[in-house]
Amino acid sequence: MSIPQSFIQELLSRVDVVDIVGRYVPLKKGGANFMGLCPFHGEKSPSFSVSPAKQFYHCFGCGKNGNAISFLMEHAGMGFVEAVQDLAQQVGLQVPDDDISPQEKERAAAARQKQATLTDVLEKAAHAYRQHLRASTRAVAYFKGRGVSGAVAKRYGLGYAPEGWRSLASVFAHYDDPLLEESGLVIVSEEDGGKRYDRFRDRVMFPIRNVKGECIGFGGRVLGDDKPKYLNSPETPVFHKGRELYGLFEARTAIREQGYALVTEGYMDVVALAQLGFPNAVATLGTACTPEHVQKLLRFTDAVVFSFDGDAAGRRAARKALDGALPHASDTRSIKFLFLPPEHDPDSFVRAQGTDAFARCIGDAVPLSRFLVEAASEGCDLGTAEGRAHMASNARPLWSALPEGVLRRQVLSDLAQLAQLDAHDLADLWGKSAAQEAARQPA
Numbered sequence: 001m002s003i004p005q006s007f008i009q010e011l012l013s014r015v016d017v018v019d020i021v022g023r024y025v026p027l028k029k030g031g032a033n034f035m036g037l038c039p040f041h042g043e044k045s046p047s048f049s050v051s052p053a054k055q056f057y058h059c060f061g062c063g064k065n066g067n068a069i070s071f072l073m074e075h076a077g078m079g080f081v082e083a084v085q086d087l088a089q090q091v092g093l094q095v096p097d098d099d100i101s102p103q104e105k106e107r108a109a110a111a112r113q114k115q116a117t118l119t120d121v122l123e124k125a126a127h128a129y130r131q132h133l134r135a136s137t138r139a140v141a142y143f144k145g146r147g148v149s150g151a152v153a154k155r156y157g158l159g160y161a162p163e164g165w166r167s168l169a170s171v172f173a174h175y176d177d178p179l180l181e182e183s184g185l186v187i188v189s190e191e192d193g194g195k196r197y198d199r200f201r202d203r204v205m206f207p208i209r210n211v212k213g214e215c216i217g218f219g220g221r222v223l224g225d226d227k228p229k230y231l232n233s234p235e236t237p238v239f240h241k242g243r244e245l246y247g248l249f250e251a252r253t254a255i256r257e258q259g260y261a262l263v264t265e266g267y268m269d270v271v272a273l274a275q276l277g278f279p280n281a282v283a284t285l286g287t288a289c290t291p292e293h294v295q296k297l298l299r300f301t302d303a304v305v306f307s308f309d310g311d312a313a314g315r316r317a318a319r320k321a322l323d324g325a326l327p328h329a330s331d332t333r334s335i336k337f338l339f340l341p342p343e344h345d346p347d348s349f350v351r352a353q354g355t356d357a358f359a360r361c362i363g364d365a366v367p368l369s370r371f372l373v374e375a376a377s378e379g380c381d382l383g384t385a386e387g388r389a390h391m392a393s394n395a396r397p398l399w400s401a402l403p404e405g406v407l408r409r410q411v412l413s414d415l416a417q418l419a420q421l422d423a424h425d426l427a428d429l430w431g432k433s434a435a436q437e438a439a440r441q442p443a
């Protein structure tokens with residue numbers, strides 16, 4: 001497979017070497033560059049420098065240097081083609097391949113073109129919403145009331161969608177452009193002969209950015225008590241809520257610096273936490289945490305803390321996040337679950353108890369292994385054989401979702417102890433019935 005040089009150039013212009021290196025090496029900003037401990041030679045003080053401007057890394061200790069592709073080859077042990085494919089996938093590029101038909105190539109190119117057009121449209125709307133925020137004393141008062149400073153509002157690109165049905169008509173020359181509907185900004189009514197109107201009206205606006213920093217959608221919140229309180233962009237060719245995390249673009253440097261990512265339930269949590277000294281927070285977008293979300297986060301860090309409100313809904317959301325996290329819980333990763341007191345969300349908790357108390361909660365968060373056992377035991381009377389059997393039956397799919405490794409074995413032995421079984425017996429039992437199921441599948 002030969003890859004044209006022009007494609008390599010385009011690829012390198014789209015990826016960020018700081019992102020790529022940062023997946024493997026904790027980096028800290030130092031002046032124009034990022035510094036870290038060199039992954040190629042042992043050292044105690046950082047002499048490994050990554051330049052976002054030059055898209056290049058260089059070690060002043062051992063002299064290793066190169067770009068994003070050579071880093072993946074030298075550090076992650078990938079082959080050239082594998083490294084190119086890995087990078088291309090991250091930025092949504094298709095590696096040119098002669099095996100693909102011209103029609104397929106054309107379709108892929110058209111899809112990319114469409115995505116670029118949609119993000120341009122959304123970016124233009126985001127710009128207009130930011131302007132409207134400055135002009136609206138009510139919206140400014142809302143953010144001030146939540147303690148959001150001008151600097152944080154700017155970092156997250158916060159805005160305001162004014163009242164009125166067709167405010168965007170003053171932003172876009174052609175309000176009937178189908179792109180406005182496709183981007184989710186405008187709704188076309190089924191009745192009324194297809195009347196068009198703005199989706200977001202009289203709401204404070206949170207632009208949702210992808211990891212490249214492009215605007216791919218919005219979350220909007222009412223200023224008062226109207227319903228629905230939160231409104232998100234619909235699914236579009238550029239926005240898939242099951243894949244995107246609010247605040248990841250803004251938080252990625254802080255995630256590297258703090259060494260972990262904090263996952264919350266809402267965009268106001270993210271903005272408020274950034275204001276209160278936790279700039280490493282992200283949020284799912286009105287949806288349960290998926291394995292894709294977790295995988296995306298783990299590109300930036302090996303440690304994730306999920307924070308949930310302490311009510312029943314928070315508990316249910318945590319269970320879903322557990323399911324999303326299990327396949328990624330390898331031995332070198334740390335995944336934890338934090339439950340706030342029922343009356344609090346992260347914002348109100350930090351305000352009431354202070355940042356130190358919240359930092360302690362993060363430190364005391366429940367490790368995935370323990371939460372798995374708790375989740376399996378829920379509602380089971382472990383004082384009876386029936387209850388223990390029920391627990392084991394609940395635990396099996398959870399345990400099976402874990403990747404091979406030491407953690408998986410440890411959890412098995414914890415579960416066996418709880419079930420009052422020998423770990424070998426439990427492994428035998430689960431292994432055997434798995435083999436029987438496999439045998440029952442038609443070939």
Ligand SMILES: [Zn+2]
Pocket residue numbers: 038039040041048059060061062063064
């Ligand atoms: Zn070195």
